[in-house]
Amino acid sequence: MTSTISATSIKPPKSLLRPIGRAIADYQMIKGGDRVLVAVSGGKDSLTLLHILLHLKRNAPIGFEVGAVTIDPQVEGYDPSHLIDYMKTLGVKFFYQSQPIMQRAVEHMGKASYCSFCSRMKRGIMYATARREGYNVLVLGQHLDDLAESFLLSAFHGGQLRTMKANYTNDAGDLRIVRPLIYVRERQTTSFARENGLPLVKDSCPACFKMPTQRQHMKDLLLEEEKSNRNLFKNLLTTMRPLLNQDYYVRASDVDMK
Secondary structure, three states, rough: OOOOOOOHOOOOOOHHHHHHHHHHHOOOOOOOOEEEEEOOOOOHHHHHHHHHHHHHHHHOOOOOOOEEEEEEOOOOOOOOOOOHHHHHHHHHHHEEEEEEHHHHHHHOOOOHHHHHHHHHHHHEEEHHHHHHOOOOOOOOOOHHHHHHHHHHHHHHHHHOOOOOOOOOEEOOOOOOOEEOOOOOHHHHHHHHHHHHOOOOOOOOOOHHOOOOOHHHHHHHHHHEEEEEOHHHHHHHHHHHHHHHOOOOOEEEEHOOOO
């Protein structure tokens, strides 16, 4: 699979640069001298984010390095290997990790869902890659839609007020994990990927795409509500702000329900 537009000639629009730059500044995601490793699944979000960060690297007043890592879980229907050549055209140092995660899930995951097991395994591989190669920041591609879906899932099914963090340090204290797309809507990354012919990987998580999920239900719920409430995601972002960079969350048992 190849891009229809020269990878090095892609110029991100201000409609993406502004919210990403603001998120980086608001939550101090990238600092001078950082070595950032972008987790690239091959989907529209992570590839869009990689291009934005490469643009910022060339134009920002601070100096930082950008690398990329892709985890191939060896799942039928998912082949991100064409990204190896694409990263060469971008001049990005690329770490391609192929691991039999599906096989390990079948053998060891017990009662955990495949998605949660796979997520833990991928995160461990990315952490190990970052440490081995000397990167101190791991960049993830979740956007505002993802945060809103996680917020509703946690409230509806877990009785907790939680969502994904914008910037936090891992338990070992040696890596920062950041999400620069927190102010960006999914439709923006979809448009950017389509307009620039990004080499997307089909079904970036085929094992999960085989059946409807609670997350998809929340996505549908939000999109339906947005039809009658144009400020829905703006309001949700305001609601979630206290949760984006703090370690606490509110549980139903902490609230006086009388």
